[in-house]
Amino acid sequence: MNKFKLTINGRAHEVEADPQMPLLWVLRDRLGLTGSKFGCGIGVCGACTVRMDGAVTRSCVFPVSACAGRDIRTIEGLSENIDHPVQRAWIEEQVPQCGYCQSGMIMAAVALLEQNPSPSDGDIDAAMTNLCRCGTYPRVRRAIHRAAQLMAEA
């Protein structure tokens, strides 16, 4: 076990963990931040998506030892009142079904929109590789367009 200093949603945390322990399990089982979900454990499904220095990161395969000194952002840090433009768009388009993959979807969408404030369908297709078993994809696409509008109006 080693000690790691992490910055998560702007707050400093110190955790004790095996250096190989993926960030996801540090978040969930050490720090109680359960918004990021476990879906596959191999970095495919994206339910665990967080942002690291802005970049979309599959936290289930990202070792905690590589996180020190980096700016980690999770769904919990997106907004206090569920009013980030992407969250508002998600609510307006009534996107989630079971909801399990949606934290990861939203984090991926936030990253996309920061890099590309007005993405085309093709841009969205290329960026959004998260899996959803309920089939919310058509609404995810609509919500990203709507979030782009909300952000442009702000």
Place this chain on the structure above:
Amino acid sequence: MSDPTPRPWLVTRRTILQAAGAGTLLAWALPARGYGAAAGDQELLIAYLGLDPDGTVVVTTPDAEIGQGIYTTHALLIAEELGAAWDRVRVQFSGAGELYRNPQKNLQATGRSMGTTGYFRMLREIGAMARGQLCAAAAARWQVPADECDTREHQVVHAASNRTAEFADLIQEAVRIPPPADVTLRRAEDYRYIGRSAPRLEIPLHASGRSEFTVDLQLPGMKVATVQACPVFGGRLGRLEATAAQRMPGVHSVHALEDAVAVVADSYWEALQALRQVEIEWDEGDGATFASDEHAEALRTLLASDDAEARIAVSTGEPDAVLAAAAGRIEGHYEVPYLAHATMEPMSCVARVAEGRCEIWSGTQGPMHARDTAAARAGIAPEQVTVHRTFSGGGFGRRWQRDFVDRAVDIATRVPGVPVKLIWSREEDIRRDWYRPAYACSFDASVSPESGIRALKVRLAGAGLFELNRPGHFAPQPDPSVMSGFRDHPYRIEHLHVDWRPVRTPVPIGVWRAVGNSQNGFFLESIIDELAHAAGRDPFEFRRELIDDPRRRNVLVTAAEAGQWGRPLPDGHGRGIAFMESYGSIVAQVAEVSVRDRRIRLERITCAIDCGTAVHPDNVEAQMEGGIVFGLTAMMYGAIDIEQGRVRQGNFSDYPLLTLRDMPSRIETVIINSGAQMGGVGEPGLPPAAPAVVNAIFAACGERIRALPLARQGWRLA
């Protein structure tokens, strides 16, 4: 964590008891409405509806929220009659119990698309009873007749005197008034919630990561466990060497279960690392010889055999004689593989066993049998088990099974007093599922342009879900799970024979979204399409002429019109249509695809549904979208292969799902509110999806697809 105890109607249970006089709760009980075990009205109210001192309405849903939106729909039904303001309604999950049984199936169980239809009347009556109490309280205060009062936006209103009173201000008086014996439900033209799409109450929770799934639970002193079962179905644990695993950091204990090994640790990851270090010898048993490709071959043999046990599902006219005499014969053979559910949240359950009591926390689709199985595993009475429910990260029938509860209780029994959160790895989830059974279907038919279908013989072969542990139970009738769609098809076919050839399998099989309809929709609607083309007819016109019932025909026509059937398409494009009625709802879909070099692009899918009354239209659309994507994932990729008794697939890398980039640019749904008896919506969107697309592929390129998934035959999505 959700509160498992029924929320008292009006303040607290104690208040009610005091108000009514101690022990007189049952004296209040009016003649039962036939819901629950002789439940009185007061008991029902307490079970489903509470009003907090600040006026917040708390609705208790008896169903699992697995993505179908029942969390909102149940709240909406009560809010409608109660006259609640939507932003002052909250929902919690019930525990397990007789009071929570779905009146339509006499069981508390989430499935068969019955969460709305089953509770539709009862929840409105409960809302109306509470409205009656609040109106009576206000009427007494104002000295006006109670029937002149109504509720609206969280107030009792007396229109004649222009007076209003907030629900919260009436609690103390209303609690002393028994619920009315007779309630009048609101007229459809006065609905404020039913038929409109109030924002779903669970969505802000999901959009903020705050919805609590079983894997998210955190209890004082809790440990996390993961498990590996014998990779061969029916196998058992031989011996294990766990010394190294036991010493690994964060590990609490290693446990030998009957057919599995479990590790309990501080975190899931530490448990998983340790589990991988346990040396295990399995006693694989007879299941180790099973291969799914040999099973598929056995199904083919059964279909070809004239001696095999064949249970007749439908037999009208004289198809053999007609076929023998007729020209225009056409035959075909269809196959589908085993499928896993692959819910996004792997199987999970929290259990704590101590001092003759057991508590479980689960997203189960069957709370009562979760309770009963926990009791059996813990060796205690069901009354000693408390079931707490959470959001479920997908269900699709998988969480109807009880194995994840059994495992959690087995582990928790070995660490008394410690709450154990069991999380399966994705690999365990895919390899220890209760699979949609593999099926094969053959047909022999005769058609002509003038008379349509002269005769049709269909043979189905596969395992029956309800005969899994009791072969022959329904003989000479087919297993009820296997004939969906073939018995209740809408077509006028004078000479028709459908039979089922049962087969045994060591593979655990179970309900999978839309159950038998999932494969039969593909078989039947592909066959009908083949017959249309063989008769030289347009597949839509052919179907329309064979459907006599106006309601069903209207759904077909609506889908065709919305999907612009008949409108010219570019080269390489094609449209397909399919129809399927399931769970009381009628659905037709039109798919438009483009095909080039075995690369398919889903251009557009149009869906028409008649579910009688759409209680929450936006959610009906969402369920159609979800059902279509689920069906098309199976069509494109879904296959579980078993070799030497082991499931070969293990994660989304080899059991892939459709992704956002695979979506058609448009999925549109047209809802027909026919007012006919209400049907479900969670499953009916699925069955027509695959046949609509394969029929469109045929229209686009002339290739008939008779086996799924498409990826197995070199097809790719563009």
